[in-house]
Amino acid sequence: MLKLENVHKWFGSLHVLKGVSFEVSRGEVVVVIGRSGSGKSTILRCINGLEPIQQGRIEVDGDPVEAHSRQVRHIREKVGFVFQSFNLFPYYTALENVSLALKIVKKKPAAEARAIAEEMLTRVGLSDKLEAYPDRLSGGQQQRVAIARALAMSPELMLFDEVTSALDPELVGEVLKVMQDLAEGGMTMIVVTHEMGFARKVGDRVLFFHEGEIVEQGHPEQIFTTPQHDNLRTFIQSIL
Amino acid sequence: MPEIFIAFSYRDILFLLQGALVTIALCAMAASSGLILALAIGLMRTAQRFRFLRWPAGIYVEIFRGTPLLMQIFIAYFGLSILGLNLPRFVAMSIPLILYTGAYMGEIVRAGIEAVPRGQREAGLSVGMTYGQLLRYIVTPTAVRVMIPPSVGFLVQLVKGTSLAYVVGYVELTRAGYIVSQSTYATMLVFTLVGTIYFGICYPLSLASQRLEIRLRRHA
Numbered sequence: 001m002l003k004l005e006n007v008h009k010w011f012g013s014l015h016v017l018k019g020v021s022f023e024v025s026r027g028e029v030v031v032v033i034g035r036s037g038s039g040k041s042t043i044l045r046c047i048n049g050l051e052p053i054q055q056g057r058i059e060v061d062g063d064p065v066e067a068h069s070r071q072v073r074h075i076r077e078k079v080g081f082v083f084q085s086f087n088l089f090p091y092y093t094a095l096e097n098v099s100l101a102l103k104i105v106k107k108k109p110a111a112e113a114r115a116i117a118e119e120m121l122t123r124v125g126l127s128d129k130l131e132a133y134p135d136r137l138s139g140g141q142q143q144r145v146a147i148a149r150a151l152a153m154s155p156e157l158m159l160f161d162e163v164t165s166a167l168d169p170e171l172v173g174e175v176l177k178v179m180q181d182l183a184e185g186g187m188t189m190i191v192v193t194h195e196m197g198f199a200r201k202v203g204d205r206v207l208f209f210h211e212g213e214i215v216e217q218g219h220p221e222q223i224f225t226t227p228q229h230d231n232l233r234t235f236i237q238s239i240l
Numbered sequence: 241m242p243e244i245f246i247a248f249s250y251r252d253i254l255f256l257l258q259g260a261l262v263t264i265a266l267c268a269m270a271a272s273s274g275l276i277l278a279l280a281i282g283l284m285r286t287a288q289r290f291r292f293l294r295w296p297a298g299i300y301v302e303i304f305r306g307t308p309l310l311m312q313i314f315i316a317y318f319g320l321s322i323l324g325l326n327l328p329r330f331v332a333m334s335i336p337l338i339l340y341t342g343a344y345m346g347e348i349v350r351a352g353i354e355a356v357p358r359g360q361r362e363a364g365l366s367v368g369m370t371y372g373q374l375l376r377y378i379v380t381p382t383a384v385r386v387m388i389p390p391s392v393g394f395l396v397q398l399v400k401g402t403s404l405a406y407v408v409g410y411v412e413l414t415r416a417g418y419i420v421s422q423s424t425y426a427t428m429l430v431f432t433l434v435g436t437i438y439f440g441i442c443y444p445l446s447l448a449s450q451r452l453e454i455r456l457r458r459h460a
Contacts, residue, residue, distance in 0.1 A: 101367035
């Protein structure tokens with residue numbers, strides 16, 4: 001359902017993605033690992049058109065992703081994105097954060113939007129925080145609202161960009177749990193993370209990014225127990 | 241003391257109050273039309289897709305902020321009639337004030353828009369919002385809160401700025417004060433009164449803004 005072909009991306013003269021190609025099929029959970037600056041977050045931002053690419057092709061369900069184009073909105077409706085820094089809307093309650101796009105993008109009636117939002121927040125374990133504003137929520141709770149906000153749009157693909165990196169250690173588990181439930185429910189996901197335990201347990205496939213390229217990929221067991229590439233080996237050692 | 245009150249009749253006070261009404265009308269005109277202009281300027285200055293709109297808006301802002309309001313008033317008031325445009329005096333007086341407001345408030349609007357963290361815009365985009373929806377639902381709530389204090393500061397400046405209209409003989413509050421002082425010689429009293437009236441216009445603006453800020457803070 002997602003296909004990347006020879007994707008190149010430059011920030012000015014900095015070549016951050018150097019010909020990235022991979023495919024993700026429906027229901028698959030792909031975990032992306034690599035050092036910071038390896039291009040792993042950038043690739044997610046390119047997939048939902050937040051960043052334009054300079055060369056290559058990205059397709060979601062056969063439709064090309066072109067940042068700044070008009071139809072990129074329709075791709076974004078199908079592709080949920082969860083950010084490292086949550087990015088909740090500060091002047092809306094948890095419920096409003098989740099229901100806003102249902103109302104204005106999906107044009108759902110208010111009652112239906114509210115019902116869906118309640119259902120999503122319940123699903124991430126926040127049925128008691130519907131009316132709370134983001135600044136009254138912990139980081140883990142905010143991130144779960146952000147996940148609910150993305151899920152409410154009933155996406156076909158979910159992108160997670162280091163969603164636990166900004167969290168206090170004791171809050172990481174509650175967010176990973178929600179993601180694991182999602183994966184077990186059959187959601188197609190690409191997860192950029194430093195949580196190797198999660199990658200091993202939930203991932204169907206691991207991609208290792210190094211300096212803008214995928215240098216190794218495979219089943220999590222294989223990646224973590226018998227890494228082939230030197231860079232991957234030192235990376236895994238540095239993480240564990 | 242008594243002779244001052246003899247020279248100074250209730251007619252003079254009525255005359256001053258009429259002048260105050262003209263001042264308020266000028267401000268209302270400049271603030272309302274100027275704000276619409278400012279929104280356009282602020283949006284142009286922060287344009288994403290049509291970036292070429294940024295520079296004409298920038299030039300406009302620099303010109304109107306970089307020259308004295310007094311000069312703008314002279315040019316609009318006399319210049320337009322030299323060009324053969326015989327506008328009603330209220331309109332001729334409003335034009336420079338509107339343009340002046342558009343330039344200053346345009347910058348306040350721009351600052352408000354830019355105060356919204358990029359991540360929030362991206363979050364809005366990620367759920368499929370259009371640029372217009374982003375502005376309305378995501379940018380506006382933050383921008384308005386950021387804009388209130390400097391806007392009120394500017395409005396107060398505008399109220400006082402309208403007093404420059406007196407140099408072209410347009411009878412607003414300051415000019416009215418000048419006329420009354422010429423006929424009564426109670427200069428000190430008259431201008432103390434004029435000052436008090438200006439304060440009476442400006443102070444409620446500050447109060448209203450403080451209230452509004454507190455009310456909006458509750459939902460932060």
